[in-house]
Amino acid sequence: MNSTLYIKNMVCDRCKMAVESVLTKLQIVTLNVELGEVIIGQELSDTLRKTVKEELEALGFELLDDQRQRTITQIKSAIIKIVHYQQSDPTLNLSDYISTELRQEYSSLSKLFSEVTGMTIEKHYIAQRIERVKELIKYDELSLTQIALQMNYSSVAHLSSQFKTITGMTPSAFKAMKANTRMPLDQI
Structure with a gap:
C-alpha cells in the first residue's frame, strides 16, 4: 500500500x-x-x-x-516549482495555477496561507521571483532586459521597481555588491 x-x-x-x-x-x-x-x-x-x-x-x-502545515508546504513547493524550475507562461494566472496544483479552491488556500504565514500567496510569489532574479543577476550571464523577459515582467522598469520595493536597492546596486544577500528558498 x-x-x-x-x-x-x-x-x-x-x-x-x-x-x-x-x-x-x-x-x-x-x-x-x-x-x-x-x-x-x-x-x-x-x-x-x-x-x-x-x-x-x-x-x-x-x-x-499537521494537515495545515502540509498544505502550506504544498503551496510553497508549487510556487518554487513555477518560479525556479519551469519556464512560466506569461499568461499564467497564479490563483488558477495554485488551485489546479493542489486541487482545492484558491480562496480557502489563500485564507489558510495568510493565517499561517502572515503573508499573502501573492507576496510569497513575488518574494520567490525576486530571489530568482537575484540568482540570475549574480550568475552575470543575462542582461536585465533578458532577465525581465525570462521572468515574465512586463518591462525592465517593472522588474526594477518591484526589486527595489522588496530589497531596498536597485538591481544594479545589488549586482555591484560583493556580499551574497540571497536567501535560502525555504526561508522566504
Whole structure:
C-alpha cells in the first residue's frame, strides 16, 4: 500500500536527492519524489516513522503531520516549482495555477496561507521571483532586459521597481555588491 510523506524545506533537486538517499538507506521504496512530497511503496510503522523523522531533521528537513502545515508546504513547493524550475507562461494566472496544483479552491488556500504565514500567496510569489532574479543577476550571464523577459515582467522598469520595493536597492546596486544577500528558498 502506497503512502505519501510531506516534507518541509525540500526546495531543490539536491534536497530531493538527499531525502531519497535517507529513505533508500532505511530501505523504504520511493515511487515518486517531488518538492515537499514523497510517495513511498509502504505504510510506515510508528517506529520507522520516528526514525525517518529523525534522519530528515538531521539534514534540515521536517516531516509534516499537521494537515495545515502540509498544505502550506504544498503551496510553497508549487510556487518554487513555477518560479525556479519551469519556464512560466506569461499568461499564467497564479490563483488558477495554485488551485489546479493542489486541487482545492484558491480562496480557502489563500485564507489558510495568510493565517499561517502572515503573508499573502501573492507576496510569497513575488518574494520567490525576486530571489530568482537575484540568482540570475549574480550568475552575470543575462542582461536585465533578458532577465525581465525570462521572468515574465512586463518591462525592465517593472522588474526594477518591484526589486527595489522588496530589497531596498536597485538591481544594479545589488549586482555591484560583493556580499551574497540571497536567501535560502525555504526561508522566504
